[in-house]
Amino acid sequence: MSVSENEEIFTTWTSDVQGTNASIVYLCGELDAxxxxxxxxxVQEVISRHRDIVMDVHLLSYVDSTGVAAILSIRNALREFGKNLYLAGCHGLLTKILNTIHASDDLICFDDADQAIAALRSTDKATSL
Incomplete structure (x- = not known):
């Protein structure tokens, strides 16, 4: 697991999801410019490992357009490797921005990380048959 703190108002930590080719990235605080x-x-290190990412955003207290652009750029980078970004715990301003720019239609969103991981495991089993 890796942990990063940026100016004490934003923190991420990452761990691999056991039994999958995925990592979970937890975000806490303010994701802004x-x-x-x-x-x-x-997150670049996880992307370079060609793994799906579950991004748990339920602890985000604030996000601006730069933060949303960062999330979308991660999604685009993963697609280049045939991988997906799963968002877990979307709420408040993030949901409103994603709906406004119609990005929510193009993202895989779940109520929480457990649901996202369960869906990911289902997909992994389906593709391995």
Whole structure:
């Protein structure tokens, strides 16, 4: 598991999801113009391992357009490797922004990380048959 703190208002931590080719990235705090560059650098290591990512955003207290752009750029980078981004715990301003820009139609969203991981495991089993 890796942990990164950026100016004490935004923290990420990452761990692999056992039994899958996925990692879960937890976000806590404010994802905005000041924290997005560090966030992208933190997640780049996971992207380079060609793993699906479950991004648990339920502890985000604030997100701006730069933060949303960072999330969408991660989704785009994963697609280049045939991998997916699963969002868990979307709420509040993030949900509103994603709906406004119609990105929610193009993202795989779940109520919580457990649901996202269960769906991921189902997909892994289906593709391995």
């Amino acid at each position: 000041s924290s997005a560059p560090s966030f992208l650098a933190d």
